[in-house]
Amino acid sequence: MAQSLVTEAAAPIAAPRRPTxxxxxxxxFVESRMxxxxxxILILVALAAxxxxxxxxxxxxxxxxxxxxxxxxxxxILGTDHLGRDILAQIVYGARVSLTIGLVAASISxxxxxxxxxxxxYCGGWVDILLSRLTDMFLIIPAFFLIIVVVATLGSGIGYxxxxxxxxAWPTSARLMRxxxxxxxxxxxxxxxxxxGESGPRILVRHIIPNGIQPLIANASLDxxxxxxxxxxxxxxxxxxxxxxxxxxxxxxxxxxxxxAWWASVLPGVAIIVTVLGFYLVGDGISYVLNPRSRRVxx
Amino acid sequence: xxxxxxxxxxxxxxxxxxxxVINFFLLRAAPGDPARVMAGRDNPTEEQxxxxxxxxxxxxxxxxxxxxxxxxxxxxxLGQSIAFKQPVFDLIMERMPxxxxxxxxxxxxxxxxxxxxxxxxxxxxxxxxxxxxxxxNYALFxxxxxxxxxxxxxxxxxxxxxxxxxxxxNVRADYTGWRDxxxxxxxxxxxxxxxxxxxxxxxFRITRASVxxxxxEDYVTTFRATGMPQxxxxxxxxxxxxxxxxxxxxxxxxGFVFTGAALxxxxxxxxxxxxxxxxxVFRRDYPxxxxxxxxxxxxxxxxxxxxxxxxxxxxxxxRLR
Amino acid sequence: xxxxxxxxxxxxxxxxYSTPRGMVSAVDDVSLQIPxxxxxxxxxxxxxxxSTIALALMRLLPPNARVTGRMLxxxxxxxxxxxTQLNRGWRWRRLSMVFQKSLSALSPVHRVGAQMHDVLxxxxxxxxxxxxxxxxREVLExxxxxxxxLRSYPFELSGGMMxxxxxxxxxxxxxxxxxxxxxxxxLDVITQAQILKExxxxxxxxxxxxxxxxxxxxxxxxxxxxxxxxxxxxVMEVAPRERFFSMPAHPYxxxxxxxxxxxxxxxxxxxxxxxxLPDLTNPPSGCRFAPRCPHxxxxxMERTPRLIEIxxxxxxxxxxxxxxxxxxx
Numbered sequence: 034m035a036q037s038l039v040t041e042a043a044a045p046i047a048a049p050r051r052p053t054x055x056x057x058x059x060x061x062f063v064e065s066r067m068x069x070x071x072x073x074i075l076i077l078v079a080l081a082a083x084x085x086x087x088x089x090x091x092x093x094x095x096x097x098x099x100x101x102x103x104x105x106x107x108x109x110i111l112g113t114d115h116l117g118r119d120i121l122a123q124i125v126y127g128a129r130v131s132l133t134i135g136l137v138a139a140s141i142s143x144x145x146x147x148x149x150x151x152x153x154x155y156c157g158g159w160v161d162i163l164l165s166r167l168t169d170m171f172l173i174i175p176a177f178f179l180i181i182v183v184v185a186t187l188g189s190g191i192g193y194x195x196x197x198x199x200x201x202a203w204p205t206s207a208r209l210m211r212x213x214x215x216x217x218x219x220x221x222x223x224x225x226x227x228x229x230g231e232s233g234p235r236i237l238v239r240h241i242i243p244n245g246i247q248p249l250i251a252n253a254s255l256d257x258x259x260x261x262x263x264x265x266x267x268x269x270x271x272x273x274x275x276x277x278x279x280x281x282x283x284x285x286x287x288x289x290x291x292x293x294a295w296w297a298s299v300l301p302g303v304a305i306i307v308t309v310l311g312f313y314l315v316g317d318g319i320s321y322v323l324n325p326r327s328r329r330v331x332x
Numbered sequence: 333x334x335x336x337x338x339x340x341x342x343x344x345x346x347x348x349x350x351x352x353v354i355n356f357f358l359l360r361a362a363p364g365d366p367a368r369v370m371a372g373r374d375n376p377t378e379e380q381x382x383x384x385x386x387x388x389x390x391x392x393x394x395x396x397x398x399x400x401x402x403x404x405x406x407x408x409x410l411g412q413s414i415a416f417k418q419p420v421f422d423l424i425m426e427r428m429p430x431x432x433x434x435x436x437x438x439x440x441x442x443x444x445x446x447x448x449x450x451x452x453x454x455x456x457x458x459x460x461x462x463x464x465x466x467x468x469n470y471a472l473f474x475x476x477x478x479x480x481x482x483x484x485x486x487x488x489x490x491x492x493x494x495x496x497x498x499x500x501x502n503v504r505a506d507y508t509g510w511r512d513x514x515x516x517x518x519x520x521x522x523x524x525x526x527x528x529x530x531x532x533x534x535x536f537r538i539t540r541a542s543v544x545x546x547x548x549e550d551y552v553t554t555f556r557a558t559g560m561p562q563x564x565x566x567x568x569x570x571x572x573x574x575x576x577x578x579x580x581x582x583x584x585x586x587g588f589v590f591t592g593a594a595l596x597x598x599x600x601x602x603x604x605x606x607x608x609x610x611x612x613v614f615r616r617d618y619p620x621x622x623x624x625x626x627x628x629x630x631x632x633x634x635x636x637x638x639x640x641x642x643x644x645x646x647x648x649x650x651r652l653r
Numbered sequence: 654x655x656x657x658x659x660x661x662x663x664x665x666x667x668x669x670y671s672t673p674r675g676m677v678s679a680v681d682d683v684s685l686q687i688p689x690x691x692x693x694x695x696x697x698x699x700x701x702x703x704s705t706i707a708l709a710l711m712r713l714l715p716p717n718a719r720v721t722g723r724m725l726x727x728x729x730x731x732x733x734x735x736x737t738q739l740n741r742g743w744r745w746r747r748l749s750m751v752f753q754k755s756l757s758a759l760s761p762v763h764r765v766g767a768q769m770h771d772v773l774x775x776x777x778x779x780x781x782x783x784x785x786x787x788x789x790r791e792v793l794e795x796x797x798x799x800x801x802x803l804r805s806y807p808f809e810l811s812g813g814m815m816x817x818x819x820x821x822x823x824x825x826x827x828x829x830x831x832x833x834x835x836x837x838x839x840l841d842v843i844t845q846a847q848i849l850k851e852x853x854x855x856x857x858x859x860x861x862x863x864x865x866x867x868x869x870x871x872x873x874x875x876x877x878x879x880x881x882x883x884x885x886x887x888v889m890e891v892a893p894r895e896r897f898f899s900m901p902a903h904p905y906x907x908x909x910x911x912x913x914x915x916x917x918x919x920x921x922x923x924x925x926x927x928x929x930l931p932d933l934t935n936p937p938s939g940c941r942f943a944p945r946c947p948h949x950x951x952x953x954m955e956r957t958p959r960l961i962e963i964x965x966x967x968x969x970x971x972x973x974x975x976x977x978x979x980x981x982x
Contacts, residue, residue: 170347177591292490302479309474559744
């Protein structure tokens with residue numbers, strides 16, 4: 034019976050099969066159980082958004098249908114709102130808006146957070162103190178209210194909304210990145226690079242950030258979820274983009290007739306919940322992959 | 333301890349200053365003439381606009397304007413509300429108690445329930461109960477507060493008729509004394525339940541993670557080796573250690589609940605700051621809006637400071653250094 | 654008072670862990686006896702199984718551990734005891750463990766005294782508070798700690814004081830058997846020497862039978878009577894201390910001893926031990942040390958040598974001696 038002895042002395046003739054990067058990620062991801070469920074949800078949402086014109090060719094703003102029709106009447110699977118517009122159409126088109134807002138806002142938050150956090154962690158000293166204070170400040174500030182104030186003052190176009198959400202969500206990413214930068218700074222390979230004369234910014238961009246960014250990816254998923262919820266809240270108080278069909282605005286439109294036509298407000302809320310849940314679960318799955326210690330040992 | 337508090341203050345005070353600065357610049361950054369913007373939408377006359385311009389000192393250099401603004405703030409003058417024709421400060425203070433009633437009650441309930449469930453889930457980590465609770469927790473966290481409020485109204489108020497739909501009191505009846513209290517409580521149930529439910533996930537998550545962390549600590553092994561049964565180790569030692577991060581989170585959680593409270597107040601027509609905000613937004617009543625924002629920023633900062641102090645009192649490693 | 658049988662008798666103890674990657678064999682067929690009053694040292698590198706054996710004795714292994722064999726304590730098999738029986742009758746009263754001091758070896762937010770009171774009250778509920786206080790002060794005095802330690806929080810104590818506190822805690826219920834698991838590893842050399850001297854003294858003062866676990870042969874030399882060398886979960890050599898250090902039989906033992914620099918002027922070469930532990934999910938069939946052994950033969954790789962007694966009290970697991978044993982017959 035041949036045995037494979039793991040030795041340093043004997044040079045292996047054929048290198049043992051190392052798991053590919055994708056498999057190294059995918060297997061624990063599936064193990065987390067929540068991750069794949071979330072991914073499935075998001076794929077469905079994305080498909081709905083992409084195929085919106087196919088699912089609802091008439092578009093979300095098509096008037097002329099019966100007003101406040103219950104789900105199932107007249108070919109409107111999910112009913113209609115107070116202006117006679119099809120609910121299903123608004124939901125699938127709304128998916129486009131929500132996903133866009135979430136992704137853009139989270140991207141802005143990620144970029145700002147990575148920059149601030151990595152600079153703070155790597156440079157240390159008064160730069161770190163200054164940036165950390167700034168981060169703390171933005172953490173304490175009631176973000177939603179700040180967003181309300183800004184949007185009410187400057188304008189409620191969707192661009193503004195995305196940018197403002199991104200600019201208030203970065204502190205968590207910054208904290209994570211700072212912690213990563215702090216520990217990476219002490220690693221031998223970084224110190225070697227410095228000894229060799231590599232400039233700070235180059236080390237930051239080519240080594241610190243790529244190596245430290247992993248936990249921020251999990252957090253990005255949560256940021257997307259938060260952005261979607263914030264936008265919904267903004268639309269609900271009338272600050273959303275009036276030209277877009279967003280789930281939040283649907284809830285806003287339907288609130289006065291909630292007792293007679295519940296579907297106009299409740300169904301878009303379900304869409305929000307499912308989508309946000311999808312992002313949470315994916316984020317949970319990613320952190321499970323990145324955190325070997327948290328893995329459950331089957332007894 | 334003293335050093336710890338002063339360190340916390342150096343975080344809080346700049347935050348408040350930052351909010352003040354943001355307030356100050358936001359108005360002036362708006363497109364168009366700030367004075368005209370401040371004058372509101374109800375067709376202000378040129379004299380009104382000129383008056384506002386003088387009051388804001390918009391023809392003065394910026395630093396002078398800012399100094400004037402800060403001075404006004406120090407005197408508690410947040411300006412005059414355009415829509416309500418009353419001092420902003422008075423308006424806010426009038427509505428504050430109603431909001432505090434909702435936020436504090438729901439925060440305490442959420443803290444209790446969330447912590448309890450989180451500890452239970454952590455003790456059965458990896459098992460079916462934990463998976464169910466964790467999944468349910470994510471689902472709960474995904475629910476928009478205002479949507480939940482609407483659903484509550486549909487179910488409990490409209491369909492079942494158990495509880496009132498809106499408002500803080502039954503305005504037709506004129507209750508006094510304990511009947512009034514009972515009336516308020518009855519009106520409180522749905523909004524508080526809504527707010528509590530959306531906050532529970534925060535405390536569940538932090539407590540579960542914290543308890544799991546404590547279970548891996550060395551002292552747990554030490555006590556188990558001494559023959560102490562696991563439940564006793566948890567009750568007497570792990571729990572106290574595990575609850576510390578929850579205290580910290582509570583401060584930030586209060587910031588979160590002020591946000592949720594505003595939206596829920598709107599849904600339930602609760603006469604608090606949330607409603608005020610909505611009105612301010614609709615009517616572009618900038619003095620009021622900026623005033624509300626500033627007061628909230630200060631309130632949250634104070635809440636964070638207080639919870640940090642409580643944390644320092646509970647953790648001897650901070651208290652005694 | 655002489656005993657007929659050893660205080661601790663491990664018989665064919667095997668421990669493996671069930672992991673997603675398969676069963677990991679941590680301890681393989683270990684048999685050891687500890688006579689009353691003796692002090693045995695378990696030495697080996699990280700992953701050799703020494704701490705696993707200690708935790709097994711205390712029945713503190715994680716739920717995914719599979720234990721076979723017997724662990725006799727004064728004649729009673731501990732593997733058959735229930736948790737309740739262990740908590741009431743064995744843990745801390747008959748056998749205790751002194752852990753390596755760490756930031757959280759005790760609860761960081763409770764005072765040291767309160768925690769010691771709690772442990773004592775657990776096992777001797779009949780004592781009144783004043784009596785408990787007296788007993789606690791006794792053990793503190795035994796380890797040369799001042800009373801103010803009781804009012805302190807763990808973070809307020811120095812490394813040495815914390816380790817002494819852990820020793821005092823271990824002696825609190827007067828157990829006949831104490832395990833010291835890497836109890837000096839986290840300390841600086843000076844404090845380490847002090848603590849080792851304390852342990853020597855306490856052994857006599859409290860009439861203890863002890864098991865000292867360390868990766869440092871110097872520590873083993875200081876406080877033990879019998880030395881047992883562990884490698885990859887197997888016992889490689891057992892010998893009385895003097896014999897072990899003067900005539901180590903196993904190549905691994907020799908490597909361990911020579912990896913410590915000598916201060917007595919003889920400047921030899923410090924040899925490390927190249928290579929690393931074998932993969933314990935798939936242990937090799939031959940001698941587990943063979944891949945790293947400078948004297949390995951093909952026979953070593955094929956067949957696991959048995960533990961042979963080459964002198965009274967001196968056992969070795971090495972093909973070299975197994976062959977000699979055969980040829981001698």
